[in-house]
Amino acid sequence: MPALVRLYIRNVIAGFVLSAIFVGALLWLNVANLWHLISTSPQGWIAVLMLFVFNGIVFAGVQFAIAIMRMERKEGSGGGKLSGVGHRAEPVPVVATVTNGRRRPQ
Secondary structure, eight states: OOHHHHHHHHHHHHHHHHHHHHHHHHHHTTGGGHHHHHHHSTTHHHHHHHHHHHHHHHHHHHHHHHHHHTOOOOSSSOTTOOTTOOOOOOOOOOOEEEETTEEEEO
16 A cells, blocks of 8 residues: 555544544533533434534644644755745836826836
8 A cells, every 4th residue: 555545544543533432522521511412302413413424524634734734844855945946036126207297107
């Protein structure tokens, strides 16, 4: 199995574990009276399942994004750094003429 696929699977599993912890904490702390709403409704399990799946998708995506962004290249210079770049801001003269009462640059 390629290393990137293995990394993705690990991060998806981690995201869904975090989702389970998060949904469990929401229910245990009874945020917005959520435990009462779910426990007294016959369709409450659907709400818990939706919370788990959708939060799992979000947390898995965030986990994978963090893992990808933390990867670094060992060879060459790092990307995005301004090391060795010699850009200077220099003023550029602009000549403006007045035509029909409006200024227009040339």
